[in-house]
Amino acid sequence: MFPAEEGRQVQLITNNRIAENNEPTPPGAPAAQPGVRAGAPRAGLVSNLVPVQASEIALGRPLRHSVYDRNGQLLLRAGATIAIPHYLDALLANGLFFDQAEVDGERCAAEAPSAFAQAEKLLRSLQQVYVQFAEDADRGDLPERIRQIAGQLMRACGEDGDAVLAALHLDRLTPYRVHHQMLAATIIELTTRTMALAEGERLPLVCAALTHDIALVGSDPVLEGLRTPLTEEQRAVIRAHPRCGVEVLSSRGVVDAIWLDAVAQHHECMDGSGYPQGLRGDAIGRGGRLLAIADVYSAMIRSRPYRGNAFFPQNVWRDIFLNRHKYVSELTQLVVRSIGMMPPGSLVRLANNEMAVVRSRGSGALGARVVSVCSLAGVPLPAPVERDVTNPAYAVVGKANNDQFRSVELIMRRLWLAG
Numbered sequence: 001m002f003p004a005e006e007g008r009q010v011q012l013i014t015n016n017r018i019a020e021n022n023e024p025t026p027p028g029a030p031a032a033q034p035g036v037r038a039g040a041p042r043a044g045l046v047s048n049l050v051p052v053q054a055s056e057i058a059l060g061r062p063l064r065h066s067v068y069d070r071n072g073q074l075l076l077r078a079g080a081t082i083a084i085p086h087y088l089d090a091l092l093a094n095g096l097f098f099d100q101a102e103v104d105g106e107r108c109a110a111e112a113p114s115a116f117a118q119a120e121k122l123l124r125s126l127q128q129v130y131v132q133f134a135e136d137a138d139r140g141d142l143p144e145r146i147r148q149i150a151g152q153l154m155r156a157c158g159e160d161g162d163a164v165l166a167a168l169h170l171d172r173l174t175p176y177r178v179h180h181q182m183l184a185a186t187i188i189e190l191t192t193r194t195m196a197l198a199e200g201e202r203l204p205l206v207c208a209a210l211t212h213d214i215a216l217v218g219s220d221p222v223l224e225g226l227r228t229p230l231t232e233e234q235r236a237v238i239r240a241h242p243r244c245g246v247e248v249l250s251s252r253g254v255v256d257a258i259w260l261d262a263v264a265q266h267h268e269c270m271d272g273s274g275y276p277q278g279l280r281g282d283a284i285g286r287g288g289r290l291l292a293i294a295d296v297y298s299a300m301i302r303s304r305p306y307r308g309n310a311f312f313p314q315n316v317w318r319d320i321f322l323n324r325h326k327y328v329s330e331l332t333q334l335v336v337r338s339i340g341m342m343p344p345g346s347l348v349r350l351a352n353n354e355m356a357v358v359r360s361r362g363s364g365a366l367g368a369r370v371v372s373v374c375s376l377a378g379v380p381l382p383a384p385v386e387r388d389v390t391n392p393a394y395a396v397v398g399k400a401n402n403d404q405f406r407s408v409e410l411i412m413r414r415l416w417l418a419g
């Protein structure tokens with residue numbers, strides 16, 4: 001069972017970062033109305049702003065209109081939900097605005113949601129599916145809803161795979177099982193795109209990734225709370241979950257062999273040490289081999305109660321290659337090439353002691369585009385700045401964790417939300 005709250009809590013900055021980030025008003029610019037930045041808007045910014053009153057935003061309710069900072073920079077799109085009073089207060093204190101044209105109906109949040117926002121929405125959709133599945137396992141619409149989410153994820157990846165990866169690597173609030181399967185599905189989609197598989201071939205694999213641990217959903221509350229080694233009974237549940245997952249999906253009408261085989265084989269290993277069948281090498285289908293890699297990666301980059309902190313992506317890949325007898329096949333390099341050694345949303349420390357986030361993929365650690373956002377102490381930079389990590393002065397020297405980026409979460413989100 002997952003938390004009852006449907007809407008993901010939107011984490012927003014709690015200091016004065018928005019006010020500090022104002023650009024100076026250009027000389028000769030017209031006088032601003034109180035609290036509203038005047039002057040020529042930068043490209044992509046909204047200029048006709050109307051202040052938001054506290055009474056116009058309800059906690060836990062979707063926003064009627066998109067909201068902007070005083071510079072006209074998009075903060076949250078219409079439909080987003082703010083669930084934490086503290087954050088809403090901080091936003092209002094910093095100055096929060098609607099776009100007058102949108103309020104007047106001249107523009108209805110016309111732009112399609114960014115791929116970043118779509119990925120966050122898809123996490124909520126998948127969470128909802130699993131909440132309802134946990135409450136009523138007999139629901140018959142599970143396969144169709146999973147196909148819908150898979151199709152939307154595939155479109156978002158086609159639009160901006162960097163943004164989807166970033167949304168998932170920055171996410172901290174989505175329950176583990178939902179996040180794990182969504183990230184695995186994203187990895188599958190991006191890798192099978194690299195392989196130039198047709199959409200019809202990719203869809204069942206993405207569906208498999210979204211459901212590969214469906215048989216563990218009911219066991220999650222117990223497994224998540226574990227601080228001790230598994231009991232024999234718990235071990236048996238885990239070893240059976242690929243087979244049980246196939247049974248669950250089949251009983252709800254899934255007949256696609258690619259989908260079912262990938263679920264059945266996602267814990268098989270190349271050296272035969274996996275489960276439940278102990279298949280070896282080519283006896284494991286392409287879907288099962290791909291999903292096994294995506295599963296390991298997705299599991300290791302999230303912290304778990306019984307294992308401790310999350311691994312840094314580069315270290316996950318190192319571990320996978322060190323365990324090459326288990327996981328490495330001709331597909332592994334393809335997966336790494338498709339999402340990167342340091343996928344977007346990875347948090348790093350640079351040689352100059354700036355804290356940075358990976359903005360977009362590259363062919364390797366040195367190819368990724370990296371943007372510095374704050375100091376080692378978490379103090380925001382005047383503005384995000386892209387760093388050339390091939391320059392020794394800005395080389396990546398270590399990983400960072402989300403806690404060090406609390407004050408700049410919104411600034412980082414804008415890197416993808418603003419397109």
Ligand SMILES: [Fe+2]
Nearest residue numbers: 212213266267
């Ligand atoms: Fe699994």
